[in-house]
Amino acid sequence: MNNHFPIIQVIDEEGSLLTQDYNDLINKEFVRNLYEQMILVRTFDRKAISLQRQGRLGTYAPFEGQEAAQVGSASALAKNDWLFPTYRDHAASITFGHSLPHILLYWNGRVEGCIPPAGKRIFPPAVPIATHLPHATGAALAEKRRGTKNAAIVYFGDGATSEGDFHEGLNFASVFKAPVVFFNQNNQYAISLPIQKQMNSKTIAQKSVAYEIPGFRIDGNDIFAVYFYTKQALERARNGEGPTLIEAVTWRYGAHTTADDPKKYRDQEESVMKRKTIDPISRLERYMKKSGIWEESWCETVQKEASDTIENAVNEMEAFPPPDANDLFDHVFETATWTIKEQKDSYFQYLRGEHS
Ligand SMILES: Cc1ncc(C[n+]2csc(CCOP(=O)(O)OP(=O)(O)O)c2C)c(N)n1
Ligand SMILES: [Mg+2]
Known part of the structure; x- marks a missing residue:
């Protein structure tokens, strides 16, 4: 069987824009906001690993390498939408407005960490694989029945597509035209299991065909492709056109969680290579340099502000009363x-x- 779902890109790996379709939207402020957010979440991720190593955080599931997939998609949401994350999607939750100290509290096993700020419709991270897909479909259907324009987005990995809940969630959403976006991050591993052993299908996007819903396979390290395809899927949902399946092809550089060692099941040299070629932050940086909107002093300020914000969040988390x-x-x-x-x-x- 041929691959019917070629990977969609808006910028290539060198940072060159491949289409003029989004010219009006890709302005300096838009690009800078995405870059700032990716720096913030990467700083958070690295700090969380360091805290875990010092015994200041229980355990942690890192997402470094997947920043574009999470920041790009969550940036496309509207205020009253619903977000259903897994244990790896704190970058999406942070982008949608979750509180940094509370996310850290979650990783210290604190119930307070499951509670989003008032008015933010963010579910606690789903640790059981794929159980939250039917939940997202249900929340979306409730919004539809109430006659609102609110939609839901649900994040899940490549491994989750082997679970019954994945198929039930998609089928139900398709039959009832629920306003939900199924956002898959295909980071090509389910703990130690590579995608080739997970499924015989060439792509995850092609699974949309079985449910007669639109499916897109996008480059998950291209933040523009992620943003615009998620935005379009959310618009379809709001217009009553039902669900969409998005497969964002990406890569996690590090371990599945701080409790495992990836060197035991894959060659970590691949992550070293991918960092040089497809890193989502470096790629946006290349785009900004090519389009003349890069300033070294601005970048330094962004990094400094991100570090300060994360340090404050850690202090706030550690000042919390005991559980x-x-x-x-x-x-x-x-x-x-x-x-x-x-x-x-x-x-x-x-x-x-x-x-x-
Ligand atoms: C129902 C269920 N089965 C097994 C597990 C153990 N488990 C935790 S993470 C994981 C792999 C999931 O991989 P994937 O869906 O690709 O997400 P990723 O971790 O790559 O983000 C498994 C099997 C679980 N948490 N829940
Ligand atoms: Mg995976």
């Missing part, structure tokens, strides 16, 4: 089952030193 042990049990079900009650009693006895 309440009740939180471990009180949010599992709305009303605790007898098993949860028993576990809670037993744990509090243990904390009081009443049994080992």
